[in-house]
Amino acid sequence: MAKLRIAMLAPISWRVPPRHYGPWEWVTSLLTEGLVARGVDVTLFATGDSETAAKLRAVCPHPYSEDPKLDPKVWECLHISEVFEHADEFDLIHNHFDFLPLSYSRLVRTPLLTTIHGFSSPKILPVYRKYNHHAHYVAISNADRNPDLDYIATIYHGIPIADYPFCDDPDDYLLFLGRIHPDKGTHEAIKVAQHAGMPLVIAGIVQDKKYFQEQVAPYVNGVQIRYIGPVGMPEKGRLLGHARALLHMINFDEPFGLSVVEAMAAGTPVIAIDRGSMSELIRDGETGFLVANSEDAVESMRGIDGIDRRKCRTWVEKHFTQARMVEDYLKVYKMIMKEEGKHG
Amino acid sequence: MAKLRIAMLAPISWRVPPRHYGPWEWVTSLLTEGLVARGVDVTLFATGDSETAAKLRAVCPHPYSEDPKLDPKVWECLHISEVFEHADEFDLIHNHFDFLPLSYSRLVRTPLLTTIHGFSSPKILPVYRKYNHHAHYVAISNADRNPDLDYIATIYHGIPIADYPFCDDPDDYLLFLGRIHPDKGTHEAIKVAQHAGMPLVIAGIVQDKKYFQEQVAPYVNGVQIRYIGPVGMPEKGRLLGHARALLHMINFDEPFGLSVVEAMAAGTPVIAIDRGSMSELIRDGETGFLVANSEDAVESMRGIDGIDRRKCRTWVEKHFTQARMVEDYLKVYKMIMKEEGKHG
Numbered sequence: 001m002a003k004l005r006i007a008m009l010a011p012i013s014w015r016v017p018p019r020h021y022g023p024w025e026w027v028t029s030l031l032t033e034g035l036v037a038r039g040v041d042v043t044l045f046a047t048g049d050s051e052t053a054a055k056l057r058a059v060c061p062h063p064y065s066e067d068p069k070l071d072p073k074v075w076e077c078l079h080i081s082e083v084f085e086h087a088d089e090f091d092l093i094h095n096h097f098d099f100l101p102l103s104y105s106r107l108v109r110t111p112l113l114t115t116i117h118g119f120s121s122p123k124i125l126p127v128y129r130k131y132n133h134h135a136h137y138v139a140i141s142n143a144d145r146n147p148d149l150d151y152i153a154t155i156y157h158g159i160p161i162a163d164y165p166f167c168d169d170p171d172d173y174l175l176f177l178g179r180i181h182p183d184k185g186t187h188e189a190i191k192v193a194q195h196a197g198m199p200l201v202i203a204g205i206v207q208d209k210k211y212f213q214e215q216v217a218p219y220v221n222g223v224q225i226r227y228i229g230p231v232g233m234p235e236k237g238r239l240l241g242h243a244r245a246l247l248h249m250i251n252f253d254e255p256f257g258l259s260v261v262e263a264m265a266a267g268t269p270v271i272a273i274d275r276g277s278m279s280e281l282i283r284d285g286e287t288g289f290l291v292a293n294s295e296d297a298v299e300s301m302r303g304i305d306g307i308d309r310r311k312c313r314t315w316v317e318k319h320f321t322q323a324r325m326v327e328d329y330l331k332v333y334k335m336i337m338k339e340e341g342k343h344g
Numbered sequence: 345m346a347k348l349r350i351a352m353l354a355p356i357s358w359r360v361p362p363r364h365y366g367p368w369e370w371v372t373s374l375l376t377e378g379l380v381a382r383g384v385d386v387t388l389f390a391t392g393d394s395e396t397a398a399k400l401r402a403v404c405p406h407p408y409s410e411d412p413k414l415d416p417k418v419w420e421c422l423h424i425s426e427v428f429e430h431a432d433e434f435d436l437i438h439n440h441f442d443f444l445p446l447s448y449s450r451l452v453r454t455p456l457l458t459t460i461h462g463f464s465s466p467k468i469l470p471v472y473r474k475y476n477h478h479a480h481y482v483a484i485s486n487a488d489r490n491p492d493l494d495y496i497a498t499i500y501h502g503i504p505i506a507d508y509p510f511c512d513d514p515d516d517y518l519l520f521l522g523r524i525h526p527d528k529g530t531h532e533a534i535k536v537a538q539h540a541g542m543p544l545v546i547a548g549i550v551q552d553k554k555y556f557q558e559q560v561a562p563y564v565n566g567v568q569i570r571y572i573g574p575v576g577m578p579e580k581g582r583l584l585g586h587a588r589a590l591l592h593m594i595n596f597d598e599p600f601g602l603s604v605v606e607a608m609a610a611g612t613p614v615i616a617i618d619r620g621s622m623s624e625l626i627r628d629g630e631t632g633f634l635v636a637n638s639e640d641a642v643e644s645m646r647g648i649d650g651i652d653r654r655k656c657r658t659w660v661e662k663h664f665t666q667a668r669m670v671e672d673y674l675k676v677y678k679m680i681m682k683e684e685g686k687h688g
Contacts, residue, residue, distance in 0.1 A: 071467035073417075074443070078471060081447035099418070103425035107451035123415035127422060 003041045004333060007090040007110075008032050008054065009083050009097050010046035012075060013065045017051065020230040021179060021205045023258055024117045027157050028096045034326035043090070045083050057082065076100060084108050092333055099127040105135055111340050112136070113332065115155070118144060118255040136336055138329075141277035144255035153332050156280070157256055158325030159316070163233060164265040166313050167241030173199040175243035175268070177236075177259040179207040180216055185249030185273065187215040188294050190225055192247055192271075195298040200247070202227045203239060241266035245288070245304050248272035249297060257281055264288070265316040267309035271297050281320075287312045347385045348677060351434040351454075352376050352398065353427050353441050354390035356419060357409045361395065364574040365523055365549045367602055368461045371501050372440045378670035387434070389427050401426065420444060428452050436677055443471040449479055455684050456480070457676065459499070462488060462599040480680055482673075485621035488599035497676050500624070501600055502669030503660070507577055508609040510657050511585030517543040519587035519612070521580075521603040523551040524560055529593030529617065531559040532638050534569055536591055536615075539642040544591070546571045547583060585610035589632070589648050592616035593641060601625055608632070609660040611653035615641050625664075631656045 008031070014022030017029035028044075029052065035042050036053045044050065048058035059078050064070040080101050083093055087108035095101045095114040105112040115138045119125065125148065128137070132149050139145045139154040174196070176189040186202060193200035202225070206212045220227045231239055240246070246263035253276035260270050260281050270288035272278045284290045288307065289300040352375070358366030361373035372388075373396070379386050380397045388394065392402035403422050408414040424445050427437055431452035439445045439458040449456040459482045463469065469492065472481070476493050483489045483498040518540070520533040530546060537544035546569070550556045564571045575583055584590070590607035597620035604614050604625050614632035616622045628634045632651065633644040 069467065071465065074468050074471055077444055077447035078474060081450070085450050100421055103421035104448060104451065106425070106429050107448065121415065123413065124418050127418055130422060 003039070004092070004337070005041045005090045006035065006043070006333070007083050007086070007093045008035075008042050008044045008046075009080070009093060009095045009101060010044060010050070011097050012047050012060045012063060012079050013072075014047075014063045015050050016044065016046040020232065021207075024096055026258070027115075027117070030158065030160065030322050031094075031325060031329060034322050035329070038326060038330070040330070045079065057086075080104060092336060094329075094333075099124050102127055102131040102135055105131060111336050113138065113152070113336060115140065116144070119146065136332070138332060140256045141280050143253065143277040143280060152335060153328065155325060155328040155332070156320055157258060157261070158320050158322040159258070159261055159265060160322045161265050161316060161320075164237050164262060165241055166265075166267045166309075168267060168309050170244050170268065170309075171242045173201050173243055175239065175246050175263070176200060176202045176204070177231075177240065177246060177263070178204045178248075180204055180212045181207040182211050182215075183250060183252040183254075185247075185251050186211075188249035188251075188297075189247040190216065190219045192249065192294050192297045192301075193225065194219075195294075196301045198244070198301070199223070200225050201239065201243070203229065203231045203236075205230045236262070237266060240268055243268045245301070246270045247297065248278070249294065250275055250278070252276065254278070260288075261316055261320045264312040265320070267313050269304060269307040269309070269312055271300055271304075273297075283315060287315045347383070348436070348681070349385045349434045350379065350387070350677070351427050351430070351437045352379075352386050352388045352390075353424070353437060353439045353445060354388060354394070355441050356391045356404045356407060356423050357416075358391075358407045359394050360388065360390040364576065365551075368440055370602070371459075371461070374502065374504065374666050375438075375669060375673060378666050379673070382670060382674070384674070389423065401430075424448060436680060438673075438677075443468050446471055446475040446479055449475060455680050457482065457496075457680060459484065460488070463490065480676070482676060484600045485624050487597065487621040487624060496679060497672065499669060499672040499676070500664055501602060501605070502664050502666040503602070503605055503609060504666045505609050505660060505664075508581050508606060509585055510609075510611045510653075512611055512653050514588050514612065514653075515586045517545050517587055519583065519590050519607070520544060520546045520548070521575075521584065521590060521607070522548045522592075524548055524556045525551040526555050526559075527594060527596040527598075529591075529595050530555075532593035532595075532641075533591040534560065534563045536593065536638050536641045536645075537569065538563075539638075540645045542588070542645070543567070544569050545583065545587070547573065547575045547580070549574045580606070581610060584612055587612045589645070590614045591641065592622070593638065594619055594622070596620065598622070605660055605664040608656040609664070611657050613648060613651040613653070613656055615644055615648075617641075627659060631659045 010016045010028040011024050014025045016025045018025045032054050042054035044052045044054040045057050048061040059082050060075040064072045084104040087110040093112045113136045136152045139151045174193050178184045180186050219225045240263050250273050274290035282288045291297045354360045354372040355368050358369045360369045362369045376398050386398035388396045388398040389401050392405040403426050404419040408416045428448040431454040437456045457480045480496045483495045518537050522528045524530050563569045584607050594617050618634035626632045635641045
């Protein structure tokens, strides 16, 4: 089989890889670099300031979330149309850009694979339903599968585990890592830390300013509750590895939790509300605890030292590495090529 | 030449024709019905509740501006992709839906004509620039032509003039007709009426609630200043015809002013701020007055009885009828067919 030519369509809200926040862009980057390392011919369609070992093709100079002069709708359609106008140069277009690219897909011959990174609202389902029998969908967890849609596979995200130093001798703090937003339960993490009588470090961008000011900032005192803003590698790796536990008190059905996997990679167990994909990411009692509410989370803290931190690491090595993710996508690419060969 | 098959792509913010507000949808309707009456084979892509003598093709059941359950971005892309997925059934796609359809146009063989109904922001220009040499653009006034773009023609909007009864014996009130928004100068119209010592009737939807509450409502007293909400035909025709003058104190470079043409059709002169397309729509001193500011507008009121109302009507009959608009578009369609024939 000739070398596979993949057009990788990234979002343009952030750079690839993102400077701070940007999980979709991050996963796109991890997959792209992993594929290039495996010898796949990847062209990355992303912002002009993106960094990649693949061929970079950009129409949008930099992320629209970093420049109010860029109208998102304008640059989205210019970015997406660029891929489809060059569709015949590729064997497959792999879309990480939500639903809009689907609406161009019937106008070209190149097959389209879409990783559904989550449904921002049930209002977007009509597009996924329309293209259900035309496009190919990958779910990022079984929990995120919508019963109306057909999926070619569930592929969990994977991280570059070598970047995460394993730590068997944690310090005495709990960690919140993620955007500051009610969905992510920053406030609940504070309550749990207070009741458990342990320090909490909060790291991440403030996505909801009002929530931060009213529900988070009043508790931040620089001692028991600290807020340190967004953190990148290698600081993030140290911060994760030295935590006693990651508190993941989500208030929504999270389709995947990258920080959950990152914590376990560093040896840190996760206490998470049992919603969305959490039961697929965490082995209850072995790599953390799945809990129903804040009271249960406080209660579970008693068992935290019973968790074997090495097991957390092993669990991620087995199921959530970048290498495994790349393998899984390659399999799906080959399935689609085979299927297209039949029809074509 | 075989019967021309036109796909008419309407916006879906409102029904075609709109119930109240919706100038783009209204013009699309006037053109569609005029073409059908001339024997053209038109398929109207619009909301499902639209009314037309053309073939109606709808994916969006009703206007998204009337239903918060409909995500505009979702239904826009489903609506637009529907046209392009059936492009080979048409000789021409005529787009009234702003810039997004342009980004699909290179993926099909059918030529695309876009009537640019105005630029909401200079931020949208990159899309028009990219497709400048691929798509065909119609300007709705010379004032609205952007120097970076090439246009196949300027085609002024036209109205069904028979629906507007001519009135040579107006009552003693001034009229504001349009959406209540700072751009439209509702507040300035009130000031002019007060200084001229004449009653003012305000008709239109409230588009900017804060502006209405702070700059309009405090002056509404039901006697000298009256607000009557949106009006449709035939009430609108009577209201226009019986006004002494229409006050069009715009604060932006308006690309076209349908109410300006409607007023003159009914015999009513227009006092307008000389911005945007106004000098193309109004003959200064003959069908109204082009003024620089509110003081000049008050001053110009002295000459209003010197305007021959019959001349206002004749001016519209000559330049701004639906029939003339239909003719102009047919000419453009034929130009494009001829050009495509050369290339094809």
